[in-house]
Amino acid sequence: MLKRIRTPFSELMKVDFPIIAAPMFLVSNTDIVTEASEAGGIGTFPALNYRPIEKYAEALKEIRSRTSKPIGVNIIVNKSNTRQNEDLKIALDHGVDLFITSLGNPKRVIEEAHKNGAKVLCDVTNLEHALKVQDQGADGVIAVGAGAGGHAGPISPLVLIPWLKTRLQIPIIAAGGISHGSMIAASLALGAAGVSIGTRFIASKEAQVDLAYKEAVVKSTPEDIVMTTRVSGTPAAVINTPYVQKLGTDLPWAIKVLKENKMTKKYMVPLIHLMGMKSLEKAAINPTWKTVWSAGQSVGLVDDILSVREIYQKLINEFEESSKALSKSGLE
Incomplete structure (x- = not known):
């Protein structure tokens, strides 16, 4: 198995693999975050997965006791999230290395995170928003394309990543429709510096969903x-x-x-x-007949329930196989 995948993002975050276990509402937990980071990627979770706020602080304390490797927190930065300032402060107090912002203006998170030496990625679905957060000092963007679970963007990743690449100087992380190593290879070929994977980790042993x-x-x-x-x-x-x-x-x-x-x-x-x-x-x-399950189109390539570390190993092996196959494709 590959020991490292070197990209601008893996160098920025000092990780072996530029693979983020995406922050998923009600799915991401202390086990997924810890295991993803220990596997050489970065585990992340939404701050709002832990309520009341005391449980959030406890979760961060537990994760930090189990891994010293980079971890990340997702903060919703629109007005509906009245906890965002407290969530940011508690995360910084626990030495969180990466912040992922969504649904609003990330200016304050960027300013405060940078004081601590932490990095900030901002969810974007178009070039206008990407340029705006780059100007605000974001360290990178997560390009959420069509096929993603949850709040998916409308543009195909085949178009979105190269389009953003024409105008951005900061790393682009591909998100949406990624559950196989060949998709990671394709994302890097398009100009991404890493990937954010969500749906694949729903079908993990560590996910505490039904x-x-x-x-x-x-x-x-x-x-x-x-x-x-x-x-x-x-x-x-x-x-x-x-x-x-x-x-x-x-x-x-x-x-x-x-x-x-x-x-x-x-x-x-x-x-x-x-x-x-x-x-x-x-x-x-608590599944009942009222079932609303968030997931992306990459469900089509999820065939089994594995541990987080097994998922990372599988993704990296598939990436290596795809990369080798591409290099043997008769280029002259």
Whole structure:
């Protein structure tokens, strides 16, 4: 097995492999984070996975007691997250090395993280936002393309990564539709400096979600993934369970009107996010007929439930095989 994959991102973070175990709402936990970092990548988790905030501090303390390798925290930086400043401070106090920001303005996180020597990656789905965060001092962007689980971007990674590469000087991390080593090789060929993988780690032994959720990831095909605005008001990719089919994938007409109205938008958006978080929470932890399971199109290449370290080994072996096959493809 390869000992290292050297890219600008792996050099920046001082890790062996530029593979982030993505922060997944209600899925990422202390075990996944620790094992991913110990495997030579970077384990990350959303701060909001631990509530109340005391549990979040305990989780960071536990992770730090189990690994001294780089770890990361995802912070939602829009107004609906009233905890963001406290989450940032606690993470910095525990020596978090990497911050991933999403859904808002990352300016404060970038400023505070840099005081501690930590790095910041910002989720982006287009060039405009990517240029904005580069100007703010971000250390890199996570290019969330079509095929991702959760809040997927609309643009194919085949286009998004090279497009961002034409204008950015900071590393680009590919996200969306990656669950096999050949996809990592393809991402690097497109100009990415690393990858962020989520869906593959749902089907891990360490994920503390119900077995039915893991089995749904293993059994699903890319055609089983649908986009719905019912969860958070923003299009999100989920497995098309009977409950999702019954619920429908569009917001109810009245809520949609209130969300788009300038006067009521600021009240409705946080409310929709909160309602979505509650329904995801119930589904991930206590499956009932009400099942909303977030996942990306890469479910099609997830065939088994493995440990996090086994997943890393598999990805790296597949990457090496793909890279060798490419180099033997008759180039002259």
